[in-house]
Each structure stands twice: as C-alpha cells, then as structure tokens.
Amino acid sequence: MKAPASFKLILLLCALSSLAEATAFGCHGITKDKDREEILRIHNEYRANLTKGATVIDPNSKKKQDLPAAKNMYELEWDCDLEAKAEDAMNMTCTQAARGKYSTYGHARGLWHLCITYNKPVEEYGVKGVLEKWWIEGVSFDIIERRFDNYHAENFVNMARARNTKIGCAVTKRGQRADVYCLYDLPLREGAIVYEAGNGCKTDADCTTYKNSKCKPSGLCHGVPEPGYKEKSEALEKSCGSEEETGMTDEIRDYLLDIHNKFRSSVARGLEPDMLGDFTPKAKKMIKLSYDCYLERVALRTVGQCSSERSDPKLFFWNMHNVSNPSMSNLDGAKEAVNAWINQIRHNGLGPSNTFTESLYWRAANTYYELYRPIEDYVNMVIDTNDRVGCIIQNCNNNKYVHCLYGFRRTEAMGKKIYEVGETCTKSSDCTGNAECLVEEGLCTAP
Numbered sequence: 001m002k003a004p005a006s007f008k009l010i011l012l013l014c015a016l017s018s019l020a021e022a023t024a025f026g027c028h029g030i031t032k033d034k035d036r037e038e039i040l041r042i043h044n045e046y047r048a049n050l051t052k053g054a055t056v057i058d059p060n061s062k063k064k065q066d067l068p069a070a071k072n073m074y075e076l077e078w079d080c081d082l083e084a085k086a087e088d089a090m091n092m093t094c095t096q097a098a099r100g101k102y103s104t105y106g107h108a109r110g111l112w113h114l115c116i117t118y119n120k121p122v123e124e125y126g127v128k129g130v131l132e133k134w135w136i137e138g139v140s141f142d143i144i145e146r147r148f149d150n151y152h153a154e155n156f157v158n159m160a161r162a163r164n165t166k167i168g169c170a171v172t173k174r175g176q177r178a179d180v181y182c183l184y185d186l187p188l189r190e191g192a193i194v195y196e197a198g199n200g201c202k203t204d205a206d207c208t209t210y211k212n213s214k215c216k217p218s219g220l221c222h223g224v225p226e227p228g229y230k231e232k233s234e235a236l237e238k239s240c241g242s243e244e245e246t247g248m249t250d251e252i253r254d255y256l257l258d259i260h261n262k263f264r265s266s267v268a269r270g271l272e273p274d275m276l277g278d279f280t281p282k283a284k285k286m287i288k289l290s291y292d293c294y295l296e297r298v299a300l301r302t303v304g305q306c307s308s309e310r311s312d313p314k315l316f317f318w319n320m321h322n323v324s325n326p327s328m329s330n331l332d333g334a335k336e337a338v339n340a341w342i343n344q345i346r347h348n349g350l351g352p353s354n355t356f357t358e359s360l361y362w363r364a365a366n367t368y369y370e371l372y373r374p375i376e377d378y379v380n381m382v383i384d385t386n387d388r389v390g391c392i393i394q395n396c397n398n399n400k401y402v403h404c405l406y407g408f409r410r411t412e413a414m415g416k417k418i419y420e421v422g423e424t425c426t427k428s429s430d431c432t433g434n435a436e437c438l439v440e441e442g443l444c445t446a447p
Contacts, residue, residue: 295390
C-alpha cells in the first residue's frame with residue numbers, strides 16, 4: 001500500500017529541516033551548530049556592550065573594572081576554515097606547537113568543569129562558562145592605553161579586539177567538562193592596541209577601519225578587510241626601525257643576537273663559571289633566540305623618553321645598561337652592555353640552586369658594605385623559554401642607554417628555576433613540540 005501524499009510531504013519537510021539544521025554554518029567538524037551559534041552570539045553581545053562601555057567583575061576576587069567604550073568595533077562572523085584549524089590546534093599535545101603552527105591568528109582556549117551536584121549541566125553552561133571566564137579577564141586589562149600588556153587578559157583581548165572580523169572554534173564536551181579552543185582572524189601582538197576609545201557607530205561613516213563598512217543597529221560595524229590587509233600588517237611588524245629611531249643598525253642587531261645565542265649555548269652546556277658555585281648547570285631545553293623587530297617598537301614605547309630606570313613591562317623581560325662613556329659608538333656601547341650582563345654570573349654569581357630568589361633580586365639594590373651585586377640581567381638572558389630579543393640604544397641627557405627586551409614573559413622568574421636543568425638535547429625529540437635540536441650548540445629551535 002502506498003503512503004499518503006501528506007505523509008510523504010511530512011517526511012520530506014522533516015528531512016529538509018534536519019539537513020538545514022546540520023548545515024546552517026556549513027562546517028564539517030566535531031563542533032555542533034548549537035555551540036557555534038552560542039559562541040558567535042555571546043562574542044557579538046560582549047562586543048556590542050563594549051561600544052557603550054562595560055563593567056567587568058571577577059566573582060572570586062570581587063575585583064571590578066569599568067572598561068572604556070569602544071569605537072570601530074567590528075561584528076564577528078563564523079569561519080569554517082578557522083574552526084578546522086582550531087580543532088587541529090586543540091588536538092595538539094603542545095600548546096606552543098599549536099601557537100607556532102597557527103602564528104598568524106589570535107588564540108584563546110578554556111575549560112569549564114563543575115560537579116553535577118551544582119545542577120549546572122554542561123550542555124547549558126559549558127560553552128557559556130568558558131566565555132564568561134575569558135571576558136572576566138578584562139579586570140586585568142589596560143584601560144588607560146587599551147593595549148595588550150598582560151597575559152592574564154589574553155583571552156579577553158582576543159574577544160575584544162576591534163579589528164577582528166572572523167572567528168572559528170572547536171568544542172568538545174565530556175561528562176561535566178567543556179573544552180573550547182577559538183581562533184580569530186588577526187593575531188594580537190604583545191603591546192598592540194586592542195581597540196580605540198569612543199562610541200559605537202550610528203552611521204556607516206563611523207566605521208572607518210575597512211572600506212565600505214556598514215553600521216549595524218547593535219553599534220557594531222560590519223565589513224571585510226581588503227585583500228592583502230593582513231599581509232601588509234604582518235610585513236610592517238617584521239620591519240625594523242631606522243637607526244635614527246632605534247639607534248640600531250643591522251650590524252648591531254647581528255652582533256647582539258649572535259652574542260646572546262653563544263652565551264646561552266655556553267650556559268646550556270655547563271661551561272659558564274658561576275662565582276657562587278662551580279659552573280652553570282646544564283640546560284635541558286634552552287631555546288635559540290631570534291631577533292624580533294617588533295620588540296624594537298615595543299621597547300621604544302616601553303622605554304619612553306630618556307628612561308633611566310626599569311618599570312615593569314609585564315609581557316617581557318627588560319635589560320638596561322648605562323654606557324660608561326656616552327661618546328662611544330653604539331656598537332661599542334652594545335658590546336659593553338652585554339659584557340656587563342654576562343659578567344653578573346661570572347663576578348657576582350647565582351649559585352647551584354639555579355633559582356632567582358628574592359634575596360638575589362634585592363642584592364642589586366643593597367649598596368651597604370658595597371654589596372651591589374646584580375644578577376637580574378643575567379637571569380633574563382638565559383630564561384630557557386625566551387625565544388626572541390629586540391633592542392634599542394638611546395642617547396639622552398648626556399647618557400647612552402642600551403635596552404633589550406626578551407620574551408615572552410608568560411611566567412615570573414622570581415622564586416623559580418631559571419631553566420630546566422638536565423643534559424642538553426641530542427635529538428629533536430628532546431626538545432619541546434616540533435622544535436629541532438641543534439646538537440653542537442646544545443640549543444633547541446623555537447617550537
């Protein structure tokens with residue numbers, strides 16, 4: 001017996017409805033459309049609220065911060081390619097490897113977990129809980145210059161970066177645990193401005209970041225970066241400043257990079273004498289530094305005009321040296337600075353514990369009985385997870401200063417081992433992630 005036409009129509013409508021639900025975003029990954037919709041909606045709600053000014057409160061510490069209103073804030077759209085990359089990144093065992101492979105994107109990852117006795121099922125609260133945690137990081141955000149200058153706010157700044165227009169995330173849920181990994185279309189470099197202060201758009205003319213942008217009723221702008229926009233931005237970041245701006249030449253950059261890596265190699269192989277011990281302990285995974293022109297610009301902004309004292313740059317480790325004779329060349333000044341920093345271990349010493357303690361830190365400030373014996377500059381030079389250096393040389397107030405920044409400062413050095421002690425690598429599997437072992441140097445490439 002044939003089925004009634006009405007019954008066939010019902011089946012067809014159900015099938016079409018199911019297909020539409022499954023392909024609403026058009027992505028083919030582990031993430032459900034329900035989660036895609038929730039992530040995108042919450043992001044754009046937060047961003048729209050930020051155009052009016054928002055208040056963030058940490059429920060645990062009770063810390064509160066009023067965020068300045070934002071202008072030129074763009075609406076996010078879902079991107080299946082970013083989602084696929086986020087899923088791949090989530091499956092990597094090494095976070096650094098994921099960030100290295102997808103270095104041209106912004107990264108955010110979070111977990112949500114609660115006992116079932118709290119009556120908060122993961123399907124309802126998991127994704128929302130992760131995104132709320134990310135946004136709460138705004139209590140650590142720099143509200144004065146609105147820059148990314150604190151890793152405690154890293155997830156927040158990716159959510160709030162005005163120029164982002166695309167997002168793609170991977171979501172897994174197991175039991176009462178939700179894991180969310182998101183990629184954003186633009187990378188956020190340390191020290192970069194997150195958004196401009198102002199108000200949400202009211203007309204299309206208020207949306208000026210990308211050509212032909214439109215203003216949405218939410219106060220968000222909608223637009224598409226012109227072709228090559230991302231590549232042009234990356235090229236600018238990779239270009240070094242002029243000698244007039246930075247006091248640096250390629251010869252000085254090459255010298256500083258070479259001497260830093262030779263010293264790190266010597267320390268890693270246990271060949272550097274320590275005044276308070278025998279020789280420096282061997283380093284298991286000391287990374288070979290690369291020179292970062294972007295850090296030069298960060299150094300210029302961090303140092304400001306004629307800074308004679310170090311402040312706390314939060315994202316980087318900062319070495320500074322006042323050259324003995326300001327009339328000497330910048331190259332000779334750079335050589336004197338590095339020798340002074342290296343001699344801190346040879347003449348002042350750290351000791352076999354390989355730990356930068358508070359007493360060692362204050363030893364540099366204790367001039368009583370001539371106990372001025374700094375060690376911090378040496379410590380910054382040999383933190384094993386640092387993978388880049390950028391320097392500037394300033395002439396000001398009849399003085400010459402050499403400043404070098406090292407990064408990235410994801411943890412504090414105080415009270416911790418400066419580097420992981422152990423035999424130097426002999427094969428690439430001894431290094432972190434997909435890094436290569438440089439056997440003769442005893443160093444690993446950056447993962």
